[in-house]
Amino acid sequence: MDKKIQSSPRPSCGRRILAGKRQRPDESKNCVKKLLRREISRAGNWAFNRSNSQEKFRNFHLQEEFDTHDPKAHQFLKLPFLKKRSRIVEIVAARDTVFALTHSGICAAFSRETNKRICFLNISSDEVIRSLFYNKNNDSLITVSVYASDNFSSLKCRTTPIEYIRRGQPDAGFPLFESESLRWPGFVEFDDVNGKVLTYSAQDRIYKVFDLKNYTMLYSISDKHVQEIKISPGIMLLIFDKAPSHVPLKILSIEDGSVLKAFNHLLHRNKKVDFIEQFNEKLLVKQENENLQILDVRNSQLTEVSRTEFMTPSAFIFLYENQLFLTFRNRTVAVWNFRGELVTSFEDHLLWYPDCNTNNIYITSEQDLIISYCKAHPDNCGEEAVGSINISNILTGKCLAKIRADDPNVGISPRARGNSSVIRSTVQEALEDVTALFYDEERNEIYTGNRHGLVHTLTRSPVMSHDLIA
Template sequence: MDGKRISASPRPCCGRRVHAKKRPRVDGFVNTVKKLQRREICSKRDRAFSTSNAQERFRNIRLQEEFDTHDPKGHDYLELPFLKKRSKIIEIVAARDIVFALTQSGVCAAFSRETNQRICFLNVSPDEVIRSLFYNKNNDSLITVSVYASDNFSSLKCRTTRIEYIRRGKPDAGFALFESESLKWPGFVEFDDVNGKVLTFSAQDSVYKVFDLKNYTMLYSISDRNVQEIKISPGIMLLIFGRASSHVPLKILSIEDGTVLKSFNHLLHRNKKVDFIEQFNEKLLVKQENENLQILDVRNHDLTEVSRTEFMTPSAFIFLYENQLFLTFRNRTVAVWNFRGELVTSFEDHLLWHPDCNTNNIYITSDQDLIISYCKADSDDSSLEGNAGSINISNILTGKCLAKIRASNCSPKDDCCCCSKKRTYASRIRNTVAEALEDITALFYDEDRNEIYTGNRQGLVHVWSN
């Protein structure tokens, strides 16, 4: 899931739109054919094989390793007292056999899957609080977004470091990004992996700037104090201006050079709050308080409405570019919709653990066929110990649960070192399976290694693999 916005606010909103990763295309004809194939859900070929393959991939996943982000001795160089305390994991990113784990306090640790040892901490400055991570696959580097005590934690600072330098234990070998930008509240930086762009907003002078994610060169800027919000879709940006009493002015720009492609007004119900305005390719989604969802085709102005009783305002979206669908999250449940306003999938046995829909606990595969989530465990699971949940792997197109990692996956007869009934281990694992499945606060799936990484409130990272 890509398309991440980091705000300068000390309390960033947890509800956000997230872009699912778009796979690269090498042939235009294949691209067109596959788009046509996927326009209808039933047209996806080899679904039975894909399903059975997914089930086999996750069938024997077990708890294999444990990493700890807390190291009292290793934190001696840090100045801020709260950085030296144990803190929960809020974000996990994996790249090139390295697992990065970020804690809520602002400490980020890098671990090697080759040696299963911690490589280094990424906090270069003693007063640095890292807020978020982004892996830039364009140049094989990790971008950290931080605030600093010396700046009273008031503005965002970005730094990029090659993965190879981190592998050598040299996190200070990177360099600063966007130094000319004043990213104080309500400024932000947004990384868009789908288009290969970075969007910054400098609140000081109300200027938006678009940078190339490959080499960080500035492409163009947008200076208009009437712009209230910018939403990014494949190839385009939607500019949302301050609303009038009965409409909201909108502009669609080319993401590549900022050229205005279309300007129009969208009619609104007077005196009704706008819940959201979202753009997905040629489709505009608008929802007002206690009103129907409107899906507008901006090319021909065809309007589709979905009853407010069928579509209630979600807390977050995930747009699936490969399948021309979008996921909504509301009250711990996930649903899949198409742009005709039809409910495509309701997931079975997929009640999310966290009510606030923390998207760091959800992973969408690059094929956009599977969703991996931290869920409530079965109430009739007799093996439950404490407050353990489960990691569910479900098919997005059918809603079927294909596999589940839970405490009962390991029985007392298992020879693996992670059995939930054992307390002594040959490895460094201190938690039982049930304990590792308690209070998971971050989740990431490494598709190349077929490994799931989870982090919990104790600052521990657990590796689940075959």
């Protein structure tokens, strides 16, 4: 996954992303018959995986509530907007620690072991944290911030080991990329797929690539005609200033910056370029009111998809494991392959937000499931007050599970009664206006954040042993 943060004063965080209970017959309660039916099924592993996914998301209940707002702790802050309640815009979980970032710029860390807030990550009274990135290479959290003293104009990065945060020592980290002037329109982009960081210093007009493991600089790119850089597994695509009839392109090795290929891609004159995207050897180019072009840069083979079939999406998610990509447009999600064929249309996955807020979308590491905040009743033309969390299979489009407030099987988890914290929200309030979502695959827990600055944990409640086998 790629994540790009630009240094404009207060924009929304931009991202590039390079991912009811069914009635059963009585015999299905017999474990032996379940296993036998699974083994002789024509559907084979696919059926088992689907059933296993359905089981994983059954019996989800509200178990915990965390609050990012603390009037006493916020008294030291200089900026008035930091002291007010603000919606959650980003959630990250790592090593039983949950990090929640608010729109105002406050970031809080919570422990899933003690179910208490550990600390706030703002170590300066005028610090506004803009984004978070978990660096799994060295088990640390990178925060990207702007400061009032700098008129919010320059990005500052800091890395802090998760272990220090767990000890309540958020100031034990150290700054990154101090040599770079990340003022508007500069940016920093974290590339988890290749283990690299790309920075752009607008003052010097220089791009630099750093190693995400130890933050050493690998090489720089200095060319005033570079308009944009797109990162793909193993390579980078350099997009240069457009000429009247073509756009110059270069493909570089992500490891050392060496040029692998340089070529021009022909364009329709006087037509705006909607997007240029690179995915391995495939180049995707779309101009206004023109067909989608998919170019194989190895052999120059060109595939076109009619503009009536493929309309310009608002966002992409590339699925490297499956050699597919997701498109988002008007609350709908679709899956395409690189032959220009529509692979999947989702049967029940109408997104809640029309602008494709990717903080409300999670793709599992196997890239087989998409978890999103959706319309609970997509066939209802009226405005719903509460959405649902939908879990769908990416390859089939089937909805495997829905966590809805009006589901009688969804409630407050019995385990929550023994927790030291208090859940003040109802299930309906927890699923109302969800502004951020994260799925912890190791713990099988879903974390949601809402406009009140509250974080809720949804987890599977204990079930009888005969329910554990699909």
